[in-house]
Amino acid sequence: MTAAKLVINEIKGYHRFIQLMIALTGVGALAALARFIFGLGVTTNLNDTYPWGLWISFDVVTSVPLAAGAFTIGVVAHVFHIKKLEPLVRPAIITGFLGYSLVCIGLLLDLGQPQRGINVLLYWNVHSPMFEVSMCIMAYTTVLTLEFLHPVAERFGWHLPLRLLRTLEIPFAILAAMISTLHQSTLGTFFLIAVDKLHNLWYNPLLPLQFWLSSIFTGLSIVIFEASLVHKYMGQPDESDLLATLTKIIPWVMGVYIAVKAYALAFLSHGPLFDRPVLLALFLVEMVIGVFVPFCMYLTNRIRTDKKLQLRAASFVLFGLVLNRFNVSMFGMEQAGQQIYVPSVIESLVTMGIISAHILFFVLIAKYFPIFEHHPEATDYTIPDHFRKLEKGSEGLKAAHEA
Amino acid sequence: MSGGHIDFNKTKSFLIDTTKCTGCRGCQVACKQWNQLKAEKTVFFSGEGYQNPPAMSEYTFTRIKFRDYQKHGQNEFAFYKEMCMHCNEPACASVCPVGAFKKTAEGPVVYDEKRCIGCRFCMVACPFGIPKYEWSKAFPLVRKCTGCYSRVKEGLQPACATACPTAITYGNRADMLQEAERRIKSRPDRYFQAIYGKEEAGGTSVLYLTHQPLDELGFKQVTKRPLPSYTWQALRLVPGIFLGVGGTLSAITWFQHRKERIRREEEFKNSRVKPEQKEEDQ
Ligand code: SF4
Ligand code: SF4
Ligand code: SF4
Numbered sequence: 100m101t102a103a104k105l106v107i108n109e110i111k112g113y114h115r116f117i118q119l120m121i122a123l124t125g126v127g128a129l130a131a132l133a134r135f136i137f138g139l140g141v142t143t144n145l146n147d148t149y150p151w152g153l154w155i156s157f158d159v160v161t162s163v164p165l166a167a168g169a170f171t172i173g174v175v176a177h178v179f180h181i182k183k184l185e186p187l188v189r190p191a192i193i194t195g196f197l198g199y200s201l202v203c204i205g206l207l208l209d210l211g212q213p214q215r216g217i218n219v220l221l222y223w224n225v226h227s228p229m230f231e232v233s234m235c236i237m238a239y240t241t242v243l244t245l246e247f248l249h250p251v252a253e254r255f256g257w258h259l260p261l262r263l264l265r266t267l268e269i270p271f272a273i274l275a276a277m278i279s280t281l282h283q284s285t286l287g288t289f290f291l292i293a294v295d296k297l298h299n300l301w302y303n304p305l306l307p308l309q310f311w312l313s314s315i316f317t318g319l320s321i322v323i324f325e326a327s328l329v330h331k332y333m334g335q336p337d338e339s340d341l342l343a344t345l346t347k348i349i350p351w352v353m354g355v356y357i358a359v360k361a362y363a364l365a366f367l368s369h370g371p372l373f374d375r376p377v378l379l380a381l382f383l384v385e386m387v388i389g390v391f392v393p394f395c396m397y398l399t400n401r402i403r404t405d406k407k408l409q410l411r412a413a414s415f416v417l418f419g420l421v422l423n424r425f426n427v428s429m430f431g432m433e434q435a436g437q438q439i440y441v442p443s444v445i446e447s448l449v450t451m452g453i454i455s456a457h458i459l460f461f462v463l464i465a466k467y468f469p470i471f472e473h474h475p476e477a478t479d480y481t482i483p484d485h486f487r488k489l490e491k492g493s494e495g496l497k498a499a500h501e502a
Numbered sequence: 503m504s505g506g507h508i509d510f511n512k513t514k515s516f517l518i519d520t521t522k523c524t525g526c527r528g529c530q531v532a533c534k535q536w537n538q539l540k541a542e543k544t545v546f547f548s549g550e551g552y553q554n555p556p557a558m559s560e561y562t563f564t565r566i567k568f569r570d571y572q573k574h575g576q577n578e579f580a581f582y583k584e585m586c587m588h589c590n591e592p593a594c595a596s597v598c599p600v601g602a603f604k605k606t607a608e609g610p611v612v613y614d615e616k617r618c619i620g621c622r623f624c625m626v627a628c629p630f631g632i633p634k635y636e637w638s639k640a641f642p643l644v645r646k647c648t649g650c651y652s653r654v655k656e657g658l659q660p661a662c663a664t665a666c667p668t669a670i671t672y673g674n675r676a677d678m679l680q681e682a683e684r685r686i687k688s689r690p691d692r693y694f695q696a697i698y699g700k701e702e703a704g705g706t707s708v709l710y711l712t713h714q715p716l717d718e719l720g721f722k723q724v725t726k727r728p729l730p731s732y733t734w735q736a737l738r739l740v741p742g743i744f745l746g747v748g749g750t751l752s753a754i755t756w757f758q759h760r761k762e763r764i765r766r767e768e769e770f771k772n773s774r775v776k777p778e779q780k781e782e783d784q
Contacts, residue, residue: 140637147559147634150625178751180758211620211635211642218619222600228733229623230599231740269755277748281740288736292597292627294725307736432626 120459127452130445131208139211144443151209151428153442157450158205160286161424162198163236164310165417167318168325169195169243170279173272175319175348184341189250189470190329191322196243197460201453203240206233208449228288235282242275250468284311290427298431299370300382303363306427312356313420316349320393320416327410333462335471343403346412350397357390375435381426389419510590511676513609514654515707516663519685520719521692523581523669525552525566532665533564536650551579558584560636563647564662569719580712582719583669585662586611586632586647587699588707589728594624594633596730602644609675609707610649618643629703629724649707678709685711704728 110121134142145152168191176184207213219233245264252261287310290297323345326338364372373379396402396412433439442450464470533539539561548556553568564585571578588611595603595611602617603624624644625633636642650660658664663672671678679700686693698710702724712719 136640138638138640139642140635140639145635146637147557147625147631150622150635174751178755178758180755180762182762209621211622212618213620214641215617215619218600218617222602222617224596224599224601226596226730226734226737227599227601227623228737229597229621231737233599273748273751273755276751277744280747281744284743285737285740288733289623291732291736292593292729294729294732295629295723296626304732304735 120455123455124452124459127449130448142445149440153446153450154205154209156425156428160428161421162202164314164317166195166198167314168321170275171315171318172322174276177269177272187322192246193464196247197457199240199243228285231285232282235278239278254468283314286310296432298378299368299372301427301431303367305363316352317420319345319349320413323409324413339406342409346397346402353394381430385419385422389422508607513675513707515675515678517671517678517682517709518583519669519711520582521713525581527566528665529662532661536661560634560645580714580719587630588649589703590705591728591730593627593729597623597627608654610651612651615643682709682711701726
């Protein structure tokens, strides 16, 4: 049997849903190809009034916080050393790795001169938020790739890289949080320049802080979301005990977010808030359904044990975040009386392809690499290094105590 | 980025007196000629009144806007030349990740097309909506009024200023401001009491005088603060936040792991001691 046949047979064995994802990814790739052949003007509905559209709003501004699970759970598990959460880290890193790789692809698709993307490294402009975000995304994608090598090394039994990666686990978690803090917030800084364009409901100098805070609670929520779905549809172990820990952390961050947002709206906006009914409605939906409702859900005691409620609260948060990012980067930027932007078919197909690719690769990676098997009963987390056994150190200490 | 060392009194600036503009559109034609821009197929009345083309584009760097109004029961026109404002502290330059835009010491804000990666942030950032994109091309670039830098550098005046029979004066910014103030003072009934561009977006190299209130003519109301300062107030914190987050998290890690280490040592000690004691007891 040839390799191609092997692959085809393998695919035939997949679930219908996965086959659909493969098809959508393929269509998305074709649509992306069309964009390169015919150009942005023909294939998208972008124009001089709307230089940024769906690809920036979703593939970059929304996808980045949606991929924030990797850094937030990394901090919770490694920095705050809540070790039992370890099984959640790896799926989050895979999601982050895929998310950021796809953000890079989305960004390249949107650039008018993608072949010159490298110029960002050649001509620095530290005054540009876009410069900072590009640098961060490149750096963080590298970190995530290295972290992703972890299960790969385990799968193929490469001991040396595994040792190195395990040693670097904590420094990487910290580095990831440092880089993520910068670019998650700087995505908000993007819109600070749109001073007379972005509506006052969203425009205020604390926008970067709000972007950062919302990326944290969304990152943790997406971990819940993902773990619940994976348990439901992929037959993986039920992690709702571990998720309960997260449901205790999230409301704190959301609380701070609500406070910052209320303060900014009350004291830092510089114009009328209620002059555009449609925007006001969008804002209310975002805040009530996307923030207050899940906030209250997270505060209940039931959510610590109720799997369904966990999933529901997480879904509301995700909805709120997506709407918030679209409000800031698209709806809130539309001026009264301006023609309304609707993405073209090709733009939509590409974005659908990107989402499908994400799901597809996640499932495939989970199928072929040890992603969920990373449980304390099955895995020994210590660094596979015989020269630095823990006992030795403590024996020395004990000796010191006795002396 | 614009350097801090540019003397904005000496940058060359346009003083456009819309009360003297006849709407001949000589500037529009001169600009097309000098920059070798293609003609656009347009239909009349696709924009407001007689103005044509309906908007600036990759082929049109400047354009006369028409505004109809009534005076003493008569229909009148007001005209307004739209072009890049050549801001003292340009938003387009500050947001560009590769620094493709630059404020020159002579005045014009110029664009280096070899650097541009096509992210279109400049278009989002410009408060006047000036940079336009080559939507017709597969690998598009940004286009906008060059301030005729190639001419100005050699001591000539911009093509549009040369072509204009009545309304455009070109010279050092300080002189243009002085001239504008003088006109406003000497003919208070002729002029609306404001110089558009004196403080808009932190000051620009294009200054307008009008008869009508600015918003009636379609001038955008723009913040007086230089736009780059809005993003810089957040971006300047970046190095501190980066190191701060790193330091804090490292400290927490150390602390949390130390707690764990101590706990394990205790456990270890206890577990070692207990069995021995038990043996002695038996
Ligand atoms: S008007 Fe716009 S394009 Fe011209 S210099 Fe100012 S910010 Fe740049
Ligand atoms: S489109 Fe080009 S000039 Fe404009 S900000 Fe992006 S890289 Fe700079
Ligand atoms: S300065 Fe030059 S490029 Fe700008 S509008 Fe005038 S002629 Fe056109």
